Amino acid sequence: MSSDQTLNPETLPEQPERATLEGKNKFLGFWFFLGGETVLFASLFGTYLALNNATNDGPGAEELFGLELVFIMTMLLLTSSLTSVYAMYHMKNNSFSKMQLWLGITVLLGLGFLGCELYEFYHYIHGEGFTLRSSAFGSAFYTLVGFHGGHVTFGLLWIVTLMVRNAKRGLNLYNAPKFYIASLYWHFIDVVWVFIFTVVYLMGVI
Amino acid sequence: MSTATAQKRGFGAAIWDYLTTVDHKKIAHLYLVSGGLFFLIGGLEALLIRIQLIKPSNDFVSAGFYNELLTMHGTTMIFLAAMPLIFALLNAVVPLQIGARDVAFPFLNSLGFWLFLFGGIILNCGWFLGGAPDAGWTAYAPLSAVSPGHGVDFYVLGLQISGAGTLIGGINFLVTIINMRAPGMTYMRMPLFTWTAFVTSSLILFAFPALTVGLFLLMFDRLFGSGFFNASMGGNSVIWEHLFWIFGHPEVYILILPAFGVFSDVLSTFSKKRLFGYTAMVFATTLIGFLGFMVWAHHMFTTGLGPAANSIFAIATMAIAVPTGIKIFNWLFTLWGGSITINSAMLWALAFIPTFTIGGTTGVMLAAAAADYQYHDTYFVVAHFHYVIVGGVVFGLFCGIHYWWPKMFGKILNETLGKITFWTFFLGFHLTFFIQHFLGLMGMPRRYWTYLPNQELDTGNLISTIGAFLMAIGTIVFIINVIYTSVKGHKVSGDPWDGRTLEWSIPSPPPHYNFKQTPLVRGLDPLWIEKMEGRKGITPAEPLDDIHMPNPSILPFIMSLGLFIAGFGFIYQVDNLAFLWVVILGMGITLGAMFVRSIKDDLGHHIHKEDLEEGADQ
Numbered sequence: 001m002s003s004d005q006t007l008n009p010e011t012l013p014e015q016p017e018r019a020t021l022e023g024k025n026k027f028l029g030f031w032f033f034l035g036g037e038t039v040l041f042a043s044l045f046g047t048y049l050a051l052n053n054a055t056n057d058g059p060g061a062e063e064l065f066g067l068e069l070v071f072i073m074t075m076l077l078l079t080s081s082l083t084s085v086y087a088m089y090h091m092k093n094n095s096f097s098k099m100q101l102w103l104g105i106t107v108l109l110g111l112g113f114l115g116c117e118l119y120e121f122y123h124y125i126h127g128e129g130f131t132l133r134s135s136a137f138g139s140a141f142y143t144l145v146g147f148h149g150g151h152v153t154f155g156l157l158w159i160v161t162l163m164v165r166n167a168k169r170g171l172n173l174y175n176a177p178k179f180y181i182a183s184l185y186w187h188f189i190d191v192v193w194v195f196i197f198t199v200v201y202l203m204g205v206i
Numbered sequence: 207m208s209t210a211t212a213q214k215r216g217f218g219a220a221i222w223d224y225l226t227t228v229d230h231k232k233i234a235h236l237y238l239v240s241g242g243l244f245f246l247i248g249g250l251e252a253l254l255i256r257i258q259l260i261k262p263s264n265d266f267v268s269a270g271f272y273n274e275l276l277t278m279h280g281t282t283m284i285f286l287a288a289m290p291l292i293f294a295l296l297n298a299v300v301p302l303q304i305g306a307r308d309v310a311f312p313f314l315n316s317l318g319f320w321l322f323l324f325g326g327i328i329l330n331c332g333w334f335l336g337g338a339p340d341a342g343w344t345a346y347a348p349l350s351a352v353s354p355g356h357g358v359d360f361y362v363l364g365l366q367i368s369g370a371g372t373l374i375g376g377i378n379f380l381v382t383i384i385n386m387r388a389p390g391m392t393y394m395r396m397p398l399f400t401w402t403a404f405v406t407s408s409l410i411l412f413a414f415p416a417l418t419v420g421l422f423l424l425m426f427d428r429l430f431g432s433g434f435f436n437a438s439m440g441g442n443s444v445i446w447e448h449l450f451w452i453f454g455h456p457e458v459y460i461l462i463l464p465a466f467g468v469f470s471d472v473l474s475t476f477s478k479k480r481l482f483g484y485t486a487m488v489f490a491t492t493l494i495g496f497l498g499f500m501v502w503a504h505h506m507f508t509t510g511l512g513p514a515a516n517s518i519f520a521i522a523t524m525a526i527a528v529p530t531g532i533k534i535f536n537w538l539f540t541l542w543g544g545s546i547t548i549n550s551a552m553l554w555a556l557a558f559i560p561t562f563t564i565g566g567t568t569g570v571m572l573a574a575a576a577a578d579y580q581y582h583d584t585y586f587v588v589a590h591f592h593y594v595i596v597g598g599v600v601f602g603l604f605c606g607i608h609y610w611w612p613k614m615f616g617k618i619l620n621e622t623l624g625k626i627t628f629w630t631f632f633l634g635f636h637l638t639f640f641i642q643h644f645l646g647l648m649g650m651p652r653r654y655w656t657y658l659p660n661q662e663l664d665t666g667n668l669i670s671t672i673g674a675f676l677m678a679i680g681t682i683v684f685i686i687n688v689i690y691t692s693v694k695g696h697k698v699s700g701d702p703w704d705g706r707t708l709e710w711s712i713p714s715p716p717p718h719y720n721f722k723q724t725p726l727v728r729g730l731d732p733l734w735i736e737k738m739e740g741r742k743g744i745t746p747a748e749p750l751d752d753i754h755m756p757n758p759s760i761l762p763f764i765m766s767l768g769l770f771i772a773g774f775g776f777i778y779q780v781d782n783l784a785f786l787w788v789v790i791l792g793m794g795i796t797l798g799a800m801f802v803r804s805i806k807d808d809l810g811h812h813i814h815k816e817d818l819e820e821g822a823d824q
């Protein structure tokens with residue numbers, strides 16, 4: 001089929017993620033999607049800010065949150081954003097194995113983040129008896145942070161799927177946009193975390 | 207492999223074709239049929255409401271059932287009738303108007319439809335499973351959070367799923383309009399319907415996520431014991447009002463803008479004139495879209511946000527009347543001096559102008575925050591929003607359906623029947639709703655099951671009910687018209703109205719690749735320009751060549767089915783934790799289908815040049 005030749009050129013163009021019409025559409029569509037996601041998280045943040053003092057005589061932000069673990073989590077996620085940039089850099093240079101390597105590191109860092117978050121939730125629930133049902137504050141906290149965690153999980157599954165699926169055949173103009181938007185998604189998750197770190201944890205403790 | 211799927215072989219094959227189609231024109235049919243069915247269901251609910259209110263102290267339906275009826279009427283009409291019918295027109299027309307062969311994301315287009323349909327079915331399942339939603343279409347907390355039974359759960363899950371479909375549809379049309387325009391089709395040459403589709407899609411993108419979050423919070427409160435709206439846990443039910451209206455007000459513009467687009471195209475076509483003030487119309491459309499996000503609290507004047515907030519939102523609200531006024535005048539000036547054809551489509555457009563103006567006027571009255579304390583939650587508000595939604599959106603849908611029917615199905619709807627529909631519906635509409643302004647001013651509250659005799663409300667309500675039946679007659683005649691036309695109607699050419707825009711330059715119904723050669727656009731109203739220069743059709747922008755088309759797929763249907771199943775799991779796990787397995791099953795189906803989509807390459811197929819030359823006129 002002629003698509004085979006067009007999708008697998010001898011040399012990849014400068015921006016392989018936007019070289020085909022499908023790629024351009026994906027690129028733009030995904031940016032719009034992130035616009036919608038921004039409203040989604042803005043609504044969750046708004047809800048959290050409205051309820052962050054509604055502790056219903058249960059534990060509040062100051063008693064619960066410690067910054068050490070959250071700091072480690074922030075570092076893990078920020079670094080993973082950087083490593084995904086490296087991966088995209090290697091994608092543009094058409095060095096597939098290096099891209100896979102950096103994506104692999106990104107995934108490991110993401111898993112580390114997720115592990116910390118699960119530990120944190122476990123600690124709150126079993127150590128402090130602080131749950132979704134404790135208070136409106138609890139509901140808002142778990143919903144906001146949990147939504148983010150859900151995004152991280154989905155992003156990890158997505159990236160791993162792409163890595164495994166394309167492991168044997170390398171880069172082409174069909175899968176380059178897929179890798180690219182997965183990395184965009186990962187950056188977005190990272191940005192949201194920066195806000196969670198600031199609004200939920202920093203502002204909660206100070 | 208490609209041509210085999212396009213040919214219909216028997217009934218089963220036709221069904222399979224529609225289940226898997228990614229062709230925007232067939233998806234338009236799907237939206238039209240399912241939106242139309244929900245419109246009939248919503249209309250039936252409205253009739254039952256009006257029968258209950260035909261006389262004072264009536265007990266035709268019970269109070270509880272009445273609550274379900276009015277909730278389901280509003281929810282069905284907005285989310286399951288108006289929205290999909292608008293998507294039907296968008297799908298049928300926008301790609302053709304910009305000279306594209308399909309939308310940007312054909313697969314997602316189909317996914318959007320199936321999500322909407324399965325969400326709509328969940329919503330209506332309540333009727334058969336112990337009670338429909340009954341907390342109003344606005345589902346205000348805390349009532350919605352504590353309303354017993356599963357009714358409101360159906361609302362939450364149904365809207366969540368169909369809302370995801372709408373969001374996908376919005377993104378799809380944004381990218382389609384930005385990336386898929388034919389050569390020469392600059393932004394300022396796009397027909398106004400396409401412009402309104404564009405602005406509406408961006409409103410969908412930024413408004414629907416607020417509803418998504420609101421529905422999640424309500425779902426967690428009802429199903430998992432969280433306390434967002436539960437005052438005894440420190441919750442705050444005003445959050446729901448904000449989230450709902452941050453979505454809800456843009457939503458009313460999501461509905462009306464495409465109708466504005468329809469009227470603009472229809473008025474200009476049947477006045478044989480360029481749309482007056484095209485640039486101002488585009489500007490007004492974007493301004494309305496922009497302001498639409500800053501006025502949500504006019505629905506909350508009586509919530510107690512304080513005089514400062516109320517004043518700001520009152521002024522912002524009134525400001526919307528300015529771009530709207532610009533539009534009204536431009537429509538009038540388009541008619542001015544035109545050589546006007548009056549047919550069914552045009553009747554709807556002409557009737558829209560004064561009707562919508564009344565609705566806008568009462569809107570400005572309601573926007574006066576101090577006065578709104580008197581109007582709020584009375585029939586005055588009911589009259590206002592039916593003037594804009596029925597007089598604007600429903601008139602617009604009828605108008606657009608009559609106008610584009612020949613493009614979609616190759617036949618013109620019968621004119622006599624069309625005029626009967628128009629006059630019965632139009633008179634019935636004003637009979638039903640004009641009087642409600644006065645009922646409201648006399649103090650009749652909305653959403654009450656009944657009223658007492660001798661409060662001077664009797665006659666008004668009787669008139670209103672009579673009007674509702676006239677609208678029902680109009681709708682039935684329309685259905686007869688559809689059947690009659692499909693049996694008896696004559697095939698028409700690709701350009702039965704002497705049209706001005708690209709969709710009229712190709713056969714009716716269009717071949718599945720729309721344009722054999724991508725058209726070259728040389729100005730606003732491109733087909734008209736060619737006609738004025740004595741040419742028959744549009745100049746092509748490229749030589750005849752192979753055409754790349756997307757492949758059909760059953761995956762969108764399966765993904766939506768999975769969410770449908772999971773929805774029931776979520777609802778019933780409250781009663782029995784074993785239903786969590788249903789959640790897992792449903793989510794597994796959906797995620798599995800997504801996984802398959804991700805790992806299986808879908809490169810589409812080519813229609814070969816030779817085949818195109820053979821089937822010259824399909």
Ligand code: HEM
Pocket residue numbers: 344458459461462504505523524526527530565566567568569570572573574578581582583587590591594595598599
């Ligand atoms: C000039 C333009 C408009 C203005 C100034 C305006 C103003 C208002 C105000 C202030 C209210 C709240 C009344 C109350 O609850 O006390 C309202 C309600 C409403 N408006 Fe409008 N409106 C305008 C146009 C529209 C349009 C174009 C639509 C729909 C296509 C629309 C649909 C609605 C609906 C559905 C409600 C009632 C929602 C509910 O409580 O169930 N309005 N409008």
Ligand SMILES: [Cu+2]
Pocket residue numbers: 454455458501502504505
């Ligand atoms: Cu509003």
